[in-house]
Amino acid sequence: MNVSNDRLFHVGFSADFVDENGSLVFPDIGLSLFDKSAALSYEFLSNYRAEYLPDQLRNLDVVISLKPRVTAASLDGVERLCAIGRCGVGYDNVDLTACTEKDIAVFITPTAVVRPVAESIVLLILALSHNLVLKDRMVRRGQWPESTRQLGTEPRDRIVGTVGLGNIAAEAIRLLRPFGPARVLAFDPYVAQEKAEELGVEITSLDELLRQADYVLVNCALTPATRGLIGERELSLMKPSAVIVNTARGPIIDQQSLIRALQAGQIRGAALDVFATEPLDGDSPLLTLDTVILTSHSLAWTQELFRDMGRADCEGALAVLRGDVPEHVVNPDVLQRPGFLKKLEGYRSSFAERKK
Numbered sequence: 001m002n003v004s005n006d007r008l009f010h011v012g013f014s015a016d017f018v019d020e021n022g023s024l025v026f027p028d029i030g031l032s033l034f035d036k037s038a039a040l041s042y043e044f045l046s047n048y049r050a051e052y053l054p055d056q057l058r059n060l061d062v063v064i065s066l067k068p069r070v071t072a073a074s075l076d077g078v079e080r081l082c083a084i085g086r087c088g089v090g091y092d093n094v095d096l097t098a099c100t101e102k103d104i105a106v107f108i109t110p111t112a113v114v115r116p117v118a119e120s121i122v123l124l125i126l127a128l129s130h131n132l133v134l135k136d137r138m139v140r141r142g143q144w145p146e147s148t149r150q151l152g153t154e155p156r157d158r159i160v161g162t163v164g165l166g167n168i169a170a171e172a173i174r175l176l177r178p179f180g181p182a183r184v185l186a187f188d189p190y191v192a193q194e195k196a197e198e199l200g201v202e203i204t205s206l207d208e209l210l211r212q213a214d215y216v217l218v219n220c221a222l223t224p225a226t227r228g229l230i231g232e233r234e235l236s237l238m239k240p241s242a243v244i245v246n247t248a249r250g251p252i253i254d255q256q257s258l259i260r261a262l263q264a265g266q267i268r269g270a271a272l273d274v275f276a277t278e279p280l281d282g283d284s285p286l287l288t289l290d291t292v293i294l295t296s297h298s299l300a301w302t303q304e305l306f307r308d309m310g311r312a313d314c315e316g317a318l319a320v321l322r323g324d325v326p327e328h329v330v331n332p333d334v335l336q337r338p339g340f341l342k343k344l345e346g347y348r349s350s351f352a353e354r355k356k
Contacts (some may be wrong), residue, residue, distance in 0.1 A: 008041045009351060010059035011314075011319045012060040014068050015048035019314040022187065027303055030143025031346035033318065039351045040321060057081050062317040064095075064310075070106075071099035072302075082343045083320050085313035087306075088113050089168070090249060092222045096331040102110075103339030109318050110167060118299040123246055125160075125176070125215055127293055128243045134290050153214075156180040161213030163229070164220030165191040165201060165249070172217065173199055175207040179319050185209045188220070210237040222249035232257040235266065243269045247299065259285050262292060274300045309349035323348030 011034070019025055022044070045056050050067070052074040057063055057165055064085040073080070075098055083105045084096060091108055099106050127133060130152040136145035138150050156197075160181045162169040165188040186196060186204040196203050206229070210216060216238065220226050231254040236242070244267065246253055255276040261267050269291035275284075279296055286292055316326030323344045325335060334340050 009039050011042040011317050012063045013044045014065045015045045018044045020126040026306040028307040029312035033314040054078050064313045070094040075102045079088050079254040085227040085316045087309045091330050100331045100334045103337050105329045105334050106331050107313035107329045109309045112312050114167045114171045114304050116305040117168045122175045125247045127270050128271055133293050136164045157182045158214040159183045159212050160215045161185040161209040162217040164221050165189050170221035187197045214242050218248045218252055227251050229256050235261040238267050240267050245271045264290050
């Protein structure tokens with residue numbers, strides 16, 4: 001839609017919501033919610049860039065974003081933008097400080113991702129346990145008899161450890177319970193003891209979790225404190241029979257240390273949906289290892305995921321249109337800034353008549 005009419009509230013979607021022909025990649029991202037507002041127009045940005053340019057954002061009130069980075073340079077001269085809706089729970093590709101200084105709220109869609117990511121974690125645990133990918137490769141190579149000798153394991157009576165005990169980890173633990181793990185451990189300095197007890201989880205140190213767990217699940221956010229959290233020393237603590245699953249962010253694990261540990265047989269295997277650099281380099285040693293499952297940071301991408309994320313982001317945009325604060329803002333300091341509050345008041349006064 002045309003965004004030149006300043007009397008309208010303008011929402012932009014990052015270019016990766018559509019294919020090269022301009023057609024939606026995802027069948028339902030909640031656009032029907034916008035049909036109810038005559039005060040709103042939206043567009044899909046053209047010319048995908050890994051980092052937004054100011055010209056892409058300058059005439060928008062809200063941008064709903066998948067992969068592009070938002071940096072201080074992206075916001076140079078951008079005064080109108082009031083909010084950025086991130087699809088998912090991660091926001092390490094958004095400079096929160098720069099957004100706050102420009103009176104821009106950043107909100108995420110945590111409730112939408114919990115179930116699909118948790119299901120993906122369970123899927124990867126079972127696939128590693130039963131050597132699913134290895135056996136598939138061996139059968140394709142004509143190694144039928146050899147594949148039958150690759151005995152797997154089961155989560156039953158084994159120890160699961162999660163690094164981080166947020167909503168996704170909690171849901172994954174609930175889904176795993178019917179498989180009968182003996183114990184569930186968690187390392188999370190910020191979790192309430194009551195939550196851990198409710199989930200039947202034992203809080204412990206990272207080192208102790210790595211020493212005991214048969215399945216190490218990475219479920220924490222990428223922050224300065226968690227970047228490289230699991231490196232050579234930490235991997236050396238794991239059992240040779242243990243596996244590690246990362247569906248959070250690649251840099252939480254030092255990738256080169258993990259490669260060396262896998263090549264040396266120091267741990268049994270890994271399942272990775274995220275990497276230090278994405279897309280994964282075509283010459284990465286990870287591609288040669290039969291003990292590793294690799295997916296493209298999209299294992300949890302389902303029709304239901306994008307329906308729920310899209311609706312949450314669109315509802316956040318509509319909240320801004322009403323002059324309200326969207327849910328799940330991750331830079332809360334912006335909510336007290338006069339510039340941000342002035343933007344909200346402007347929407348309330350400008351669009352009040354159209355909402356009647």
